[in-house]
Amino acid sequence: MPPSPTPRISRTKRLTRSAQVANDIKRWIVQSHKKVGDKLPQEAALIQQMGVARGTVREALAALQAQGLITTSTGPNGGATLTQPPYERCLEAVSNFMYFEPVDIATLYALRRAVEPELAANVATRLSDADLAELDRLIGASHPAHGGSGDWNERREADLVFHDRLADACSSPMLALFCRLLNDIIRRVIVVRNAQQGFQAFDDDVFHSHSALMDAFRARDAERARAVMREHIEQTEALAMEAETRVQRERLLMDS
Amino acid sequence: MPPSPTPRISRTKRLTRSAQVANDIKRWIVQSHKKVGDKLPQEAALIQQMGVARGTVREALAALQAQGLITTSTGPNGGATLTQPPYERCLEAVSNFMYFEPVDIATLYALRRAVEPELAANVATRLSDADLAELDRLIGASHPAHGGSGDWNERREADLVFHDRLADACSSPMLALFCRLLNDIIRRVIVVRNAQQGFQAFDDDVFHSHSALMDAFRARDAERARAVMREHIEQTEALAMEAETRVQRERLLMDS
DNA sequence: ATCAATTTGTTCGTATGTATC
């Protein structure tokens, strides 16, 4: 019998007990100023403190785990530990959201054209020597004449990883998040046909643009990096629109 | 006894049984080309098909429900129904992701400066007369001399809702998603002090810029709308940086 | 390195509430 300990009216929406427990735990996290790595009370303690059954507590913890806020471990001194929610949770949420929505290539690239120059300007003064070396390696891997794979899709992947690495170096988590989301949506959704025949223009453009970007990065010139990136995305956009592309929505829901 | 119907080795990463069931259901959704409104098999059928316990199936369905992919209803012919995942799931995921990350106002506005002009250009040729009327109403509500509230926070909210309405009219779900996410993060995170004293410059700027936007919208001039919006965000950004603002991260975790 | 204690993970059973037809 759920005795409803707080006789709230709650005529609009009834919150389940596990959801209440989950919110209480969240509130406890905020008010206790808990940080990543701190441990939550164990199941037994939560059962006592909240006065609910074990299944209810576990359901609440499962909700927090599904949001990526905690991980749990077994054994003595085990239990739930606060963690930084992984990027994959955001990607999953956005992928689910977009699955039933129409996706078109033009606006995806329009968005890239808006945010990627900002990313280039952000990282221009922040890239370490190791970062620059890794980017150089990826540039090579994206062109067949400079050590890249013979498979067009693998070269395309190296191109996208180049942009992912820039996002990794970004000082703004939100800007990095948007750029990575765009990269992954493009990765999952866009399929380019006729990849083999006569598409070396794509390889050449990527190689040339990325190399120009590296020059701006090494000069620590944020504004030049921004301009080069804008031009790069515009060219890529034009080539993508010109090629026979199609949207493959199915992959959005998978790989969770 | 877990009979493990598919004797997969899975040495790399052990997935919980409920997660496997959730993925199997997702795969079934994709392969069956299910659309919003279609019904999933009932619990009893899933228990039989998957060969797992009731609790496991319920946990898997709870995961899909947490992702907003299904809603469940009771009664005869009840069960799980496919739904369009709500925007709130994306906001929740991004909010959780950002909670432990540093948030600064400058880069949030830099992002707005990148995407909002794109939004303005997108909707310029799409706004209906009803949309334009609603936007006019919100412009009035955002200025104390044109019917707006005396409370500074309420006027600020009208300003943000104006931008939300533009996102609602956007033809690109991804662009709309980014703009709404930015609006909500700004809504939750940024607190402006000294709101009462001498900040009519903010009201005036918003009123003037939004009005200029409406002119461009009525003229169906996408490029002018883009330019006006860019200038608007830049001015707002400058005013926000000038004011005594601070970041209140706590609200990111709450209101789930 | 083995073994025992601890803690979470999984499954089952049961009862009751609740919405739908």
Place this chain on the structure above:
DNA sequence: CGATACATACGAACAAATTGA
């Protein structure tokens, strides 16, 4: 009203994983 079928909550037992003596 009443039958159906899901929703929620509790309790118990056992399995699995981890830690530490």
